[in-house]
Every structure is written in structure tokens, then in C-alpha cells.
Amino acid sequence: MALKIKNVNEVYNMQVFTDSGDYFGDIDEAVLQGNKVAGWRIKATKNSFLTRILSGARGVIVPHQLVKAVGDIMIISKNAVPSYEEQLDEDASMDADF
Numbered sequence: 001m002a003l004k005i006k007n008v009n010e011v012y013n014m015q016v017f018t019d020s021g022d023y024f025g026d027i028d029e030a031v032l033q034g035n036k037v038a039g040w041r042i043k044a045t046k047n048s049f050l051t052r053i054l055s056g057a058r059g060v061i062v063p064h065q066l067v068k069a070v071g072d073i074m075i076i077s078k079n080a081v082p083s084y085e086e087q088l089d090e091d092a093s094m095d096a097d098f
Contacts, residue, residue, distance in 0.1 A: 006070060008037070019068055020051070024029040025050040027074060031046050039063045042075070048049055 008030050016024040025048040031039040043059040044050035050060065065081040 006083075011040075011070065014072075014074055016040075016062075016074045016076060018080070019075055020078045022049045024048060024076060024077075025059065026079065028059060037064045042068065 011027050012029070014027045018024055018028060024046050025042040028041040028043040030037050031041060037076060039061045041059055041061050042050065044054050044057070054060070062080055063077055066077045068077055069075040
């Protein structure tokens with residue numbers, strides 16, 4: 001079986017869903033460390049789960065290890081969602097600048 005590799009440019013503005021089926025937001029950019037993707041900056045869009053849970057912030061960063069699949073959409077672990085609410089107070093300045 002051949003491994004299908006996506007160019008990072010192909011995922012910009014891709015829709016992101018949780019593995020429980022909730023629309024989470026859209027990919028804004030990749031967060032790189034060295035030559036590897038460390039995370040994904042997800043922007044809160046109209047009718048997204050992020051818009052409902054974030055007040056004023058425009059998005060969050062999802063660590064790459066929480067990504068379950070990338071194809072026509074990106075699927076992330078639903079375990080990522082509660083951690084954002086806990087991190088909002090700690091990372092508010094980073095998210096607000098986003």
C-alpha cells in the first residue's frame with residue numbers, strides 16, 4: 001500500500017471535524033518545528049464549535065498528535081476540545097493575538 005502524502009498548501013482552509021462529528025473550524029496554518037508539523041492553527045468560523053466555545057478569540061492551536069486523519073477534511077480527537085476550555089485562561093494572550 002502506497003502512502004499518500006499531502007502538501008501542506010493543500011490543507012489550508014480545509015474543514016476540521018471532531019471524531020464525534022462536530023464541525024470544529026477551518027485550518028489557518030501549520031505550526032512547524034524543524035521540518036515537522038507540530039500543530040495546526042484552527043480558525044473559528046461561522047457555525048463552528050470553536051465559535052460557540054471561544055469568546056472573542058479567533059482560533060486555537062491543535063497539537064498534531066490529536067489529528068486522527070487528513071483527507072478531504074481533517075479529523076481531530078474529541079479529547080482536544082475540553083483542553084481548550086482549560087487553556088483559554090492560560091493562553092488567552094496567544095489566542096487573542098491570533
